Every structure is written in C-alpha cells, then in structure tokens.
Amino acid sequence: MKIAAFGHYPIHRPLHGGQRRVAAIARQARAAGNIFRYVPIYSTRGYPDGSPDERRSAVPDALLPRLHDPQRREDLHFSDTLKDHPLIEGLIRELREFAPDAVQFEHPWLYPLFAEALNRDPVLRRARLIYSAHNVEAALIDPHWRAEAEALEAALVARADLAVAVCDADARHFAGLPGAAEVVVAPNGCWAPDPETVPSAPLDGPYALVAGSAHPPNARGYWASIGEIPGFLPPRSRLAMAGGMTHLITTDDRFRRHAQMNAEFVVPLGVVEEEALSGLLHHARAICLPITEGGGTNLKTAEALMSCKPVIAMRPAMRGFEEAERLSGVHVADDPEQFRCLLRDAMTGAIGSQRRPDEVAQYGWPAQLAPLISRYESLAA
The missing domain is CATH 3.40.50.2000 (Glycogen Phosphorylase B;)
Structure with a gap:
C-alpha cells in the first residue's frame, strides 16, 4: 500500500511527542511492507533542524512573519497562509505522480490545502483519506479559535474513510461527529529499552x-x-x-x-x-x-x-x-x-x-x- 502522509513538523530527529508518534507510525508502516512517504510542511523557526529532504517542503522564509503573526495561530492558520502558494501546487503535483492508495493527515491543520485536489483530481480522489488525530484539537485550543478548529476537525472527520484516535474517549468523540466513518484506536507508546545496553548515568546522586x-x-x-x-x-x-x-x-x-x-x-x-x-x-x-x-x-x-x-x-x-x-x-x-x-x-x-x-x-x-x-x-x- 502506498501512503502519503502530511504533518506540520519534521521527524528525522524526533524530540517531542508528536514527532515521535509520526516517526513510529512511519517505521511500523514500512516494516509491514507499506510505502510510507511523509511530507512535513513546517516553520523553520520552530524546527530549524529539518533534514535536507524535509526542508524542501518547509514554509518559505517570506511567509514566516505572517505564519507567526501573534494575532493568529500558527497551526490553525497554516492553510490560510499557504493557500494557492506554488509550494502547495508543487506538492499536489508530486502527490499525483506518487498516486497514493491513502492520504493521511497528522493533525487537521493541513487538510484544507489539499481538500479540493483530493475531491476533484481523477487520480487523487481514488485515495482513501485517513485522519490521524493526536487528540481532539478543538477541545484544547483557545476559546477564541475553538469554533474554527471544531469546524475544520469536523469537516476532516466527515470526509475521512478512517479516523485514528489515541484513546477511547477521543474515539467516541470522533464517532459522534456527523458523517463519521470508521474510527480505530491506536494509543501512544514508546520504544522498549534495549535490555543488552546499560546507558551511562547522566547525573550523580539520586x-x-x-x-x-x-x-x-x-x-x-x-x-x-x-x-x-x-x-x-x-x-x-x-x-x-x-x-x-x-x-x-x-x-x-x-x-x-x-x-x-x-x-x-x-x-x-x-x-x-x-x-x-x-x-x-x-x-x-x-x-x-x-x-x-x-x-x-x-x-x-x-x-x-x-x-x-x-x-x-x-x-x-x-x-x-x-x-x-x-x-x-x-x-x-x-x-x-x-x-x-x-x-x-x-x-x-x-x-x-x-x-x-x-x-x-x-x-x-x-x-x-x-x-x-x-x-x-x-x-x-
């Protein structure tokens, strides 16, 4: 299966939880024989250490002041900042050439940039749509932006063939949204420590x-x-x-x-x-x-x-x-x-x-x- 995944941070050097989850999904998907292509569309201010390949899809420097405008939210307004930008047009062309069996969005923020192509393009509309939710975003966002986030998340759940939740409570929320299809629970985890390796002690004393x-x-x-x-x-x-x-x-x-x-x-x-x-x-x-x-x-x-x-x-x-x-x-x-x-x-x-x-x-x-x-x-x- 060919899976194209989009997220708003690089994962080649995963540090925070979201990066680690996406990196783990990519690793497990590939281990199962899938072709998993992850494309991050992200700010180099927040993530200056993207790999050379990841930096190809980083937000252009000229747009960073607008993306980080203190009167806006970086994640929620990603799509507004990049709408009709040549970067997205190029990524849609690459996506069409890849001809994925499924398109997966980590978080809902980037979905509006690709929604029209996924609905109308004769190649892309055949792909299954997966919403990989790390939590219920609208429940955690500032009340000033909550209605906008709720609408975005609800639209993605209604369009998706599959929603992925990290816990049963989130799964119940997504399943209760209008038009929701299947929801699968895949909780967060970590990599097991290597039993053969004893890492050096980073600190003295208890x-x-x-x-x-x-x-x-x-x-x-x-x-x-x-x-x-x-x-x-x-x-x-x-x-x-x-x-x-x-x-x-x-x-x-x-x-x-x-x-x-x-x-x-x-x-x-x-x-x-x-x-x-x-x-x-x-x-x-x-x-x-x-x-x-x-x-x-x-x-x-x-x-x-x-x-x-x-x-x-x-x-x-x-x-x-x-x-x-x-x-x-x-x-x-x-x-x-x-x-x-x-x-x-x-x-x-x-x-x-x-x-x-x-x-x-x-x-x-x-x-x-x-x-x-x-x-x-x-x-x-």
Whole structure:
C-alpha cells in the first residue's frame, strides 16, 4: 500500500511527542511492507533542524512573519497562509505522480490545502483519506479559535474513510461527529529499552525525572503538582527536568523567585537527545508525571511504565493507560499533596517497583500501533 502522509513538523530527529508518534507510525508502516512517504510542511523557526529532504517542503522564509503573526495561530492558520502558494501546487503535483492508495493527515491543520485536489483530481480522489488525530484539537485550543478548529476537525472527520484516535474517549468523540466513518484506536507508546545496553548515568546522586514538551499544560501541571520549590524531596536528591517544558519552568517568575533553592533541588536539562533520555530513564529512582489536564494519551506515561521504575502520576496522566494502575510500582495521586508524598516515598525507597518488561510490552509502539497497521492492510484490499 502506498501512503502519503502530511504533518506540520519534521521527524528525522524526533524530540517531542508528536514527532515521535509520526516517526513510529512511519517505521511500523514500512516494516509491514507499506510505502510510507511523509511530507512535513513546517516553520523553520520552530524546527530549524529539518533534514535536507524535509526542508524542501518547509514554509518559505517570506511567509514566516505572517505564519507567526501573534494575532493568529500558527497551526490553525497554516492553510490560510499557504493557500494557492506554488509550494502547495508543487506538492499536489508530486502527490499525483506518487498516486497514493491513502492520504493521511497528522493533525487537521493541513487538510484544507489539499481538500479540493483530493475531491476533484481523477487520480487523487481514488485515495482513501485517513485522519490521524493526536487528540481532539478543538477541545484544547483557545476559546477564541475553538469554533474554527471544531469546524475544520469536523469537516476532516466527515470526509475521512478512517479516523485514528489515541484513546477511547477521543474515539467516541470522533464517532459522534456527523458523517463519521470508521474510527480505530491506536494509543501512544514508546520504544522498549534495549535490555543488552546499560546507558551511562547522566547525573550523580539520586534523582526523580520529569520530562515534557513546551506544551503549556505541561508547565501548568508542574506548578500545580510540584509547586514553586520541590523542597519535599529528601536530602541530597534532586528533580531532573528534561524537554521543552524546562524553558517554560525556569523562565517563570515563580521559579526565579526562589532561584537559590531551586538550584539546590532542580537540574534543568532542556531538550535532550534520545540517548540521553534513555540514560535518564534508566538511572532515575522514580519517574513523575505531573499531568493535570489535556487530551489524548501521553507518550511520557508509556515511557515511564516501560522503564519499570516507580511511577508517580497525577490521575490525568493515566488517561488511556488506566489498566496499568494495577501494576507494581504505579502510584496515582488525586491531589498535589498526595503526589508529593508519593514522590518523596519513592525517593526514600519506602515504595518501589517490581514491574517486569513482559508486563509492559503492550505499551511499546509495535503493540500500540498494531490496530492501525492492520487497518492499512484492509484499506488496501
């Protein structure tokens, strides 16, 4: 099966959750014998490290000021910025030459750029349309833009032959939209650690790991769950902070107000490469998931579960992973005080984990994406 996929970020060096999910879909689709061609249409301001091939479809520099206009939303207004641009005309020509069996959109934002061609072109209209949803976008967007996002998402679901959801709650939402066709659930996951490799320790001494992208809800969850100073941690232990959320936290006045104390308890690492993240997960004494809001499912939850380390999570972090709450070492808090107490207990060794790799293999990408990969086969039939 030939699949053409479009998204708004490059994936050759996946760092945040969306990039990792798309990269995993591409890898699993190709492993199953499909030809999977992913084309990112993206801003080089947000993603300056696209590969040479990916940069062919990057938004032209002349359009970046309009794309990043503070009065607009970059994702929602992608199509408005690039409408009738030669870049899109060229991509449609390439798409026609590729003659895909299916066209897949990661997120809904780019669909309007290709909608007319998919409906009218004699080659492209034969392709099945797949909406690969990472969450219910309209539910997370600023209320000022919500109606516009809802209309876009609903139009794509109504046109799609298949919608892909990351959890049952999202699947129910999409299935309830007018004109919705089939919805398949393919949750988020991660790659299993290599049992033969012991990564080097990135930090000295005991630490808990918190990691997340620069998605604002990650920062809000941190402040709500951990607070302005993680002074509840036992002596000589620290909180290692990785990912884009690091910048959101450390530049906040709440962090700066207690700079000296936070320097004692927090190790801000910023965005780290995959190898460094593997080391952080392997050597952490506990993995904490201070997630208090949002939609879909969280890749960090899958990583935490597959680490087999004690997991301290706020309940929203377990969305889509509810059955994992019965596993050894998975501790779920309903309020910040309970979260902090559990994290302290994990760092002192009062609570631990006996999870085995075979118990969490179901949270790896091959198992999580299997429903989608199987569906590709039946779409091609």
